[in-house]
Amino acid sequence: MQRHRPASACGETTFSGHIVAVARSQDHGAFAALFAHFAPKLKTYFRKFGMVDGEAEELAQETMILVWRKAPLFDPARSMASTWIYAIARNLRIDAFRRNGAHANEVSAAEPFQTQDDAPDAEMQLTTAAHQALLHKAMHLLPQEQAQVLQLCYFSDRSHSEVARDLGIPLGTVKGRLRLVMARLRRALEE
Amino acid sequence: MKAVNGAADGTIRHHPSEETLVSYAVGGLGPAAGIAVKAHLLYCRHCRATTALAVAAGGLLLLDLPPSPLAPGALQQTLDRLGGTKAAQMRETPAQPARLRPPGAAAALSWLGLPAPRLRWVSPGVRVAVLLRESGGAQGGKALLLLRVRPGVALPTHGHAGTERTCVLEGAFADEGGRYGIGDLAEAEGGYNHRPVAEGPADCVCLIATSGRTHFAGTLGKLVGAWLKI
Ligand SMILES: [Zn+2]
Numbered sequence: 001m002q003r004h005r006p007a008s009a010c011g012e013t014t015f016s017g018h019i020v021a022v023a024r025s026q027d028h029g030a031f032a033a034l035f036a037h038f039a040p041k042l043k044t045y046f047r048k049f050g051m052v053d054g055e056a057e058e059l060a061q062e063t064m065i066l067v068w069r070k071a072p073l074f075d076p077a078r079s080m081a082s083t084w085i086y087a088i089a090r091n092l093r094i095d096a097f098r099r100n101g102a103h104a105n106e107v108s109a110a111e112p113f114q115t116q117d118d119a120p121d122a123e124m125q126l127t128t129a130a131h132q133a134l135l136h137k138a139m140h141l142l143p144q145e146q147a148q149v150l151q152l153c154y155f156s157d158r159s160h161s162e163v164a165r166d167l168g169i170p171l172g173t174v175k176g177r178l179r180l181v182m183a184r185l186r187r188a189l190e191e
Numbered sequence: 192m193k194a195v196n197g198a199a200d201g202t203i204r205h206h207p208s209e210e211t212l213v214s215y216a217v218g219g220l221g222p223a224a225g226i227a228v229k230a231h232l233l234y235c236r237h238c239r240a241t242t243a244l245a246v247a248a249g250g251l252l253l254l255d256l257p258p259s260p261l262a263p264g265a266l267q268q269t270l271d272r273l274g275g276t277k278a279a280q281m282r283e284t285p286a287q288p289a290r291l292r293p294p295g296a297a298a299a300l301s302w303l304g305l306p307a308p309r310l311r312w313v314s315p316g317v318r319v320a321v322l323l324r325e326s327g328g329a330q331g332g333k334a335l336l337l338l339r340v341r342p343g344v345a346l347p348t349h350g351h352a353g354t355e356r357t358c359v360l361e362g363a364f365a366d367e368g369g370r371y372g373i374g375d376l377a378e379a380e381g382g383y384n385h386r387p388v389a390e391g392p393a394d395c396v397c398l399i400a401t402s403g404r405t406h407f408a409g410t411l412g413k414l415v416g417a418w419l420k421i
Pocket of ligand 1: 203205235238239
């Protein structure tokens with residue numbers, strides 16, 4: 001189903017295959033390949049949220065442990081490997097943030113708050129290597145000011161108001177740029 | 192996310208803004224607002240697609256991040272930490288039912304991982320439960336409330352410092368912004384003063400995520416606000 005892999009597909013098919021191999025046969029080789037590619041990037045991801053080296057390393061490893069454990073839940077027909085791993089890392093970051101001093105007692109109600117499980121919908125059809133390549137290309141072609149807002153929204157704790165303040169632009173401009181990005185991504189998939 | 196498809200889809204008229212969905216996708220909304228948006232996603236295919244796209248963008252941005260050098264032996268350390276866990280033995284919570292009609296508030300709350308609330312009387316025709324309270328934050332506290340309002344009953348006129356997000360789980364309400372039915376999400380920016388009224392025939396049950404201080408007008412409103420501590 002995902003055999004034909006465009007050269008620009010960032011190895012998406014390979015990564016998906018590795019996760020499936022981990023699920024099927026606890027394949028250490030496949031896990032090592034995933035680790036080599038993702039763990040260093042995950043560490044950068046966590047560092048961007050202000051974590052010190054040791055903490056970022058720890059969470060990068062924890063993310064990969066969850067990749068191993070949750071592999072049976074990965075469905076290559078429903079999700080891209082990068083999306084799936086990103087969501088795991090994001091949830092770990094949210095949990096770590098809550099555990100840390102910054103927002104201690106943030107949730108005072110005695111309720112089992114669950115982190116998001118917003119696995120992409122099958123109907124979205126974002127799963128093939130070709131789709132990923134189209135999206136990725138569109139993201140690389142974003143105007144600089146849109147890419148900058150995107151980076152700050154995805155890789156920092158800043159609210160949209162804080163992003164606006166830091167960039168010295170109106171809040172409406174931040175929101176507008178995000179909408180433009182989403183519109184471009186949608187168009188890219190329609191091509 | 193599986194969803195309450197079918198009947199509900201296509202009847203949704205009020206959606207969160209695209210920026211809100213991006214915030215949700217990056218995990219930046221916080222629990223209270225996050226749950227209100229997640230409730231809307233149960234009903235809205237359109238916003239699920241947008242969210243999926245925003246999460247996919249996150250995955251691609253992750254791929255483009257430069258690598259940070261790992262500690263020596265990081266892979267081996269991680270493999271050791273896997274211990275004897277067999278991946279295939281891992282089983283998570285059962286999938287949500289794909290359909291449930293009518294999708295009542297109780298079902299929606301259980302899908303959202305929220306306990307059955309104990310609603311308390313706050314004013315004639317209005318019962319409320321505080322599902323969770325976040326403290327701190329630049330704009331003051333945030334809270335997630337569940338309201339059950341009798342048809343024809345108006346909530347106290349109120350305004351708020353931060354954005355308020357309301358997702359209808361049963362019934363409907365109307366305010367200056369329009370009519371909101373099951374699955375609709377009303378997103379009110381700070382400073383907006385409104386006076387929602389529940390519409391018949393049945394009770395309106397909704398989740399409300401407040402952020403920043405909420406200001407109620409009138410004596411009744413002040414009582415409600417004092418009780419809710421929002
Ligand atoms: Zn929607």
